[in-house]
Amino acid sequence: MKFKFYLLLGALFLVLGCSAKYGSSSYAPVMATAGRAYYDGDRAEADYQYERIAENSAAEQEISENDLERKIVMTANVRVRVENLNEADSFIKDLMKRYNAYASSTDIDDNSRHYSIRVPSSAYKAAIDEINGIGRLLGRSESAEDVTLRYYDLEGRLATKKELLKTFQSYLGKAKTIEEILSVEKRIAELQYEIEGTGKELRNLANRVDYATIELSVLGPIASSPYRGPTLGERLKELFGSFGNFLSVLVTIIIGIVIFGIPILLLLVFFFWLLFGKIGLLKKLWRKAAGGKQNPV
Numbered sequence: 001m002k003f004k005f006y007l008l009l010g011a012l013f014l015v016l017g018c019s020a021k022y023g024s025s026s027y028a029p030v031m032a033t034a035g036r037a038y039y040d041g042d043r044a045e046a047d048y049q050y051e052r053i054a055e056n057s058a059a060e061q062e063i064s065e066n067d068l069e070r071k072i073v074m075t076a077n078v079r080v081r082v083e084n085l086n087e088a089d090s091f092i093k094d095l096m097k098r099y100n101a102y103a104s105s106t107d108i109d110d111n112s113r114h115y116s117i118r119v120p121s122s123a124y125k126a127a128i129d130e131i132n133g134i135g136r137l138l139g140r141s142e143s144a145e146d147v148t149l150r151y152y153d154l155e156g157r158l159a160t161k162k163e164l165l166k167t168f169q170s171y172l173g174k175a176k177t178i179e180e181i182l183s184v185e186k187r188i189a190e191l192q193y194e195i196e197g198t199g200k201e202l203r204n205l206a207n208r209v210d211y212a213t214i215e216l217s218v219l220g221p222i223a224s225s226p227y228r229g230p231t232l233g234e235r236l237k238e239l240f241g242s243f244g245n246f247l248s249v250l251v252t253i254i255i256g257i258v259i260f261g262i263p264i265l266l267l268l269v270f271f272f273w274l275l276f277g278k279i280g281l282l283k284k285l286w287r288k289a290a291g292g293k294q295n296p297v
Contacts, residue, residue, distance in 0.1 A: 068152060071205075073145040074124050074212035081219045082135035085113060088218050092117075095130055099123040101211075111220035116213065124212040131216060138219070147205060154202040161198060165191045 082088040092115060096102060101119035119127045132140065168188050175181045 068148055070146065071148045071151040071209045072121070073147055073208045074121060074142070075145075075215070076124075076128055076140070076142045076212070077215045077217075078128065078131055078140050079138040079217045079219065080132070080135040081138055081221070083221050085111070085218065085220045088134050089113060091134060092131075092216070092218075095127060099127050101127065104213075113218040115216045115218070117216055118211040118213055121210060121212050124214075128214060131214065134218065147209065151202070151205055151209065154198060154205065158195065158198045158202055161191055161195045165195065 099119050103115050104118050105116040107114040171184045
């Protein structure tokens with residue numbers, strides 16, 4: 001019976017997951033009644049209650065999307081050129097303060113600035129119109145992602161899981177054996193984990209809906225005169241720099257000769273003196289060998 005109970009609960013979640021309407025709380029009491037019926041052994045009552053849940057879910061799917069409040073994620077990319085980057089930076093900070101916005105990231109270069117601005121969706125249009133007036137507009141692109149169905153699906157799943165958690169928590173007082181207690185506690189832990197994950201996903205999506213994102217690139221003025229190559233001073237500096245590098249290499253070679261060359265040379269002289277000089281070991285061996293050949297036994 002318990003195996004069939006959990007199997008039907010799994011099938012129930014598959015049915016409920018297809019619903020995009022927030023009204024999942026309307027059948028939460030029915031779901032709780034069905035769960036209690038299976039726990040108490042009244043399978044006929046439980047089957048009837050689960051049929052009601054499936055019918056309600058199917059009816060909710062037929063509701064027009066126009067009846068739902070639209071959930072839109074707004075994003076924009078804007079590139080402008082200004083004559084004074086510091087003045088533009090002050091203007092952007094003042095704009096964010098007036099519209100209760102904030103910069104999630106800021107990149108500063110020598111002649112450019114990049115801001116990732118999060119602005120309340122209600123102020124998105126006004127803010128982006130003001131941003132266009134900072135300087136000369138170089139480029140602008142906007143996108144709107146409709147996440148309505150996903151948003152309400154997550155909201156409905158979260159509400160359903162919370163109701164089911166309450167149902168299982170009520171079973172703890174009715175459990176009679178350790179096996180039943182452990183089984184119910186395991187399912188409660190699983191539901192708590194699922195609620196945490198679904199809640200986090202819903203909060204992230206809600207934040208993207210509530211706050212639009214504007215990726216703003218502000219470029220500084222173009223240089224007044226083109227680059228004409230290195231000046232005489234720069235060339236002399238480069239020449240002396242090259243000569244300095246040559247001297248450093250030469251000094252390194254000389255030091256290497258002193259450290260390694262002289263000992264090697266002395267070692268070679270020693271071996272020459274030992275083999276061919278006054279001692280002349282090789283000479284003696286050669287003469288001995290030659291004398292042996294002239295006086296055979």
